[in-house]
Amino acid sequence: MSRVLALVLAVSLPASPLHSQDSLIARLRRQADSLLGSWREAQKLADVADSLEQVRATAGSDTIAVGGLRIIVNPSALPWRQAAELAWPVIDSLYGSAAEDLTGHPYIFRAVDPDSGVRRAVLHVGVEVPWDLDVRATTALLLTTVTPPSFDPALANWLGSALRPTLRPQDEHAVVFVLLVTAPSEAVRRCFLGDIARCKDVLQIGDTTGLLGRWYATPAEREALVTQAFTDYFSRGATAPTLQNCRQHRDDACTALLQSLPPGSLPRPLAHAARLLLVREVLRTGGRDAYRRLVARPSAPIGERLASAAGMDIDSLVARWRNVVVAARPKPLTLPWSASFAAIGWTAFFGICALRSSRWRL
Amino acid sequence: MIAMFRAVLYTQWKWSRLIVVLGTVAAFAIPLLSLQGAARADRGALQAQELLRAVQSWGTLYPLLATALGLLTAIAAWAPDHRGRHIHALTLPIERWRYVLLRFGAGFVLLAAPIAAVLIGSSLAALTATLPPGLQSYPIALAVRFAFAVFVAYAVFFAVSAGTARTAGIILGIIAAVILVQVVASIANIDLNLFGVAQAVVLLGPGPLAVFTGRWMLVDV
Numbered sequence: 001m002s003r004v005l006a007l008v009l010a011v012s013l014p015a016s017p018l019h020s021q022d023s024l025i026a027r028l029r030r031q032a033d034s035l036l037g038s039w040r041e042a043q044k045l046a047d048v049a050d051s052l053e054q055v056r057a058t059a060g061s062d063t064i065a066v067g068g069l070r071i072i073v074n075p076s077a078l079p080w081r082q083a084a085e086l087a088w089p090v091i092d093s094l095y096g097s098a099a100e101d102l103t104g105h106p107y108i109f110r111a112v113d114p115d116s117g118v119r120r121a122v123l124h125v126g127v128e129v130p131w132d133l134d135v136r137a138t139t140a141l142l143l144t145t146v147t148p149p150s151f152d153p154a155l156a157n158w159l160g161s162a163l164r165p166t167l168r169p170q171d172e173h174a175v176v177f178v179l180l181v182t183a184p185s186e187a188v189r190r191c192f193l194g195d196i197a198r199c200k201d202v203l204q205i206g207d208t209t210g211l212l213g214r215w216y217a218t219p220a221e222r223e224a225l226v227t228q229a230f231t232d233y234f235s236r237g238a239t240a241p242t243l244q245n246c247r248q249h250r251d252d253a254c255t256a257l258l259q260s261l262p263p264g265s266l267p268r269p270l271a272h273a274a275r276l277l278l279v280r281e282v283l284r285t286g287g288r289d290a291y292r293r294l295v296a297r298p299s300a301p302i303g304e305r306l307a308s309a310a311g312m313d314i315d316s317l318v319a320r321w322r323n324v325v326v327a328a329r330p331k332p333l334t335l336p337w338s339a340s341f342a343a344i345g346w347t348a349f350f351g352i353c354a355l356r357s358s359r360w361r362l
Numbered sequence: 363m364i365a366m367f368r369a370v371l372y373t374q375w376k377w378s379r380l381i382v383v384l385g386t387v388a389a390f391a392i393p394l395l396s397l398q399g400a401a402r403a404d405r406g407a408l409q410a411q412e413l414l415r416a417v418q419s420w421g422t423l424y425p426l427l428a429t430a431l432g433l434l435t436a437i438a439a440w441a442p443d444h445r446g447r448h449i450h451a452l453t454l455p456i457e458r459w460r461y462v463l464l465r466f467g468a469g470f471v472l473l474a475a476p477i478a479a480v481l482i483g484s485s486l487a488a489l490t491a492t493l494p495p496g497l498q499s500y501p502i503a504l505a506v507r508f509a510f511a512v513f514v515a516y517a518v519f520f521a522v523s524a525g526t527a528r529t530a531g532i533i534l535g536i537i538a539a540v541i542l543v544q545v546v547a548s549i550a551n552i553d554l555n556l557f558g559v560a561q562a563v564v565l566l567g568p569g570p571l572a573v574f575t576g577r578w579m580l581v582d583v
Binding site: 177178180181182184189192193329330332333334335338339340342343344345346347348349350351353354355356357 | 498
């Protein structure tokens, strides 16, 4: 009997903490559920507040519809319609058939007098703009504030910026050319020289393992990255001695420091402009439904999404992107002809001034 | 006329040879120094940015050198005449404008040496450097730009030096008036930016000093 009792005790003793742990988990789950409920309620209230605010902000406003654009504005002299007629083809050429979805994302603008001292109601929806913008500035405003349709977080994270129409496409191409030439990364340099696999690495499409070695291939690059970008971050606490070793050209120390960075915080060797240009090339190649295909599968790898949108394999796509960039070499810094003629003219002008001088008048 | 020009050129060379020689040495050395170290092929991908930064830093010296050469050569061209109160020049059997033209031309001939030095120095630097892929050198464009800057600077200071004290007074008076109006406008809270306008007129577009602005890059993308 005592043996049975001992067995029961032996079983119940370890079970009691398990029981209490179970109750703790249940209590935490109840708290989490309660928090979730509160968050949902707050979300509903925020939605109601937003819709009320939207009603308040758009009261007495006009709606201008051009293509898929819907612009809700207060009465003003701003040339909204002309600007929308100029902006719509540009927006439509970028998003293609998906541009029609923009009807669900109306712009809300309020034209205001920036010099007026009169107090006006504070609105939390829409954008206030000065009422003296011309057609060009108003068009630029529409292009730079358009909401990309169905733009998912994965695409946004990879791209590093919103995908909007560009006002100066040639400038964007030239910027990427300069990035390819001057980025402090051997991988980028090899991409510039035509190594498509390195281009895929630095554009962060395809295999994402071992990015440190792929992006910053040489010890000098890794040391420069640590000592230039992360000195403050690593100079305190346990990493300080490793930083000292890194400064003494020990690559293992530099690599260890960079590998200890939180995921996603390793600086990309190419700025977002390069990826933006790749997406523009994808949309240009893929036709009117390219954007729809690009945003159709948010969970798919970026490389697959780009290839699907462009309708070609990823290597050909990246090679095409590289060719576009290499062809966009910025204009060299030569003196323009007008400046040359101006310099000759001014030299002659001052020379004639000197010739007309007189020493009879002191 | 050619004999007269030779005589003027010779005297002007004597007065300004130190300026011309030092200017020529500097004009030859700056491009070479700006690309120092670029001849090493083992500098890796970090090289391009560093190189452009160094070239841009050294590039600020070209307009300074052009200004200094123009100023000093123009002053040297007129200093003996000013010291002699122009008596010698006035006794010569030659019209005043011809005399000034000879001096003006002689200055241009002397300034050809530093311009040629920039061209030779930058060509040599570009030939001996191993540039990273994507970067190119522009020795001729740089030398042409330097030539125009030297000529404009020389012409401006030559005109000022050739003028009378009254002319100098008028120029200084105009500058003082602009400053005075700007100060008064600022005190009276009037939206007037004369300095900005003057800067735009002089430095931008077809302005006389526009050739000095911009980036003076021997190497660029």
